[in-house]
Amino acid sequence: MTGHNTVQILYKGKPVTSHVRQYSEGGFTTKPEHMPKSHQKQQQWTPGRLLRWAQKLGPQVLKFTRQLLDDKKHQEQACRACLGLLNLEREYGQKRLNAACDRAIKTGGRRVGNVRSILQSGLDKVPVEQPPENDSQRVTISHENIRGAGFYR
Template identity: 30%
Template sequence: MVPDNLRAGVTKNTRFETVIPRAYLEMAEYYDTAIVPASVKSPDDKPNAEGSVKFATTWILAALRSFHFFSLAEAKEAAAQKLEELNNRPFQKRVCSRRSAYETEEKEFMLPLPEGPFEPAVWATAKVPNDYCVSDRINRYSVPFDLIGERVDIRITKNMVEVLFHGSRVAYHMRLPKAQRDPVVIPEHMPEAHRKYLSYTKDSFLSWAEPIGPYTLQTVRHFLMADKEPEQGYKYCASLMRATDRYGRTRIESACERVLSFSSVPTLRNIQTVLKNGQDKVPLNSGPQIPVSQAKRCHGITRSADAFRKGGINI
């Protein structure tokens, strides 16, 4: 059976050019043959091939029209037997049969077939998006990240997804039959920063935070457990690791301690603010002590009822 993408035959055939579909041309190259289109309108050379096919089909179907088959295998076997009978049947105007004519006139010009049958492919063209993944309409597959914004050719078969750029293959993936949540990504296709992200796990972040101190460990645990999935907190943990490279472990531990002293929900923004302002360098509970006598007289803007009793307090 000829696949649907090969039924169209020649797209365009004029005296100036012949346009052949890519999948059809690929099949011809695979079998090391050439496609010679027939002339337009009423070609005299076309019936030579199609007439024989029509005659064989009509003869076999007419011979089997009274038979009943209960499986496709039985029908195929019967058709094959009738085809052998037709090939050995003598011509009416020649002293030979179709088989003997093939063996004496055509067989020596036949080329050996490839080891495997041709696998039809669907071709498509797409622009590589920012996530450097292309789609086969079921799953998404990675290409080298430096092709972002470029147009590539995608060759899709039953078991393979192949990506070509300017005629050269740049990516190759085994095609997945079922839809997957995550794209199929080859680490070599990713930039260095994205490649490092693949190595992140919940346990790796906890192992990194534990030697720094209990407050950093508590902060990292909050990042990993605040949402439904630990992966949602990977970004904050990674940013905290980068901040450690800049400020050092001691300052990170002090900043986490200060943020946790006034909030049970630490945020990366608060930690970065403490580090930028240097508040982590100031010990906790080290502010100047206000005498009790002055504390009673200093009410700020808001005053209680005592401030207005018996004329208030002289300030």
């Protein structure tokens, strides 16, 4: 018999395992040996290990990897996304992956899919256009369908 601080798992009326009850909000107590083999392998990829790999690939890859890790409440949840990002180097190389991460960061991309799309379309080879610093550098396009502020007064 277990106490109030323990959760016991039964299968066909027989105890299989028990866990200490987790009272914190959003907590989990999965034992590694009860995880599927693919999830057990994922446990070896700590945030530190992912960041060291990203650092070897370049500064923008490192920055984007940090962003992926920071976006999740539990960094372990970002592990698969980080692995997906870092593995893009195999197909596209370090230089292109850095350029794609740089472009994603500058344009507000926060998912690996954004980086992959940049690489697939070749946008990593095109400089990101910066908005003009002041209105004197802005180019106004004249077109019959552009009405301007005066139309709405």
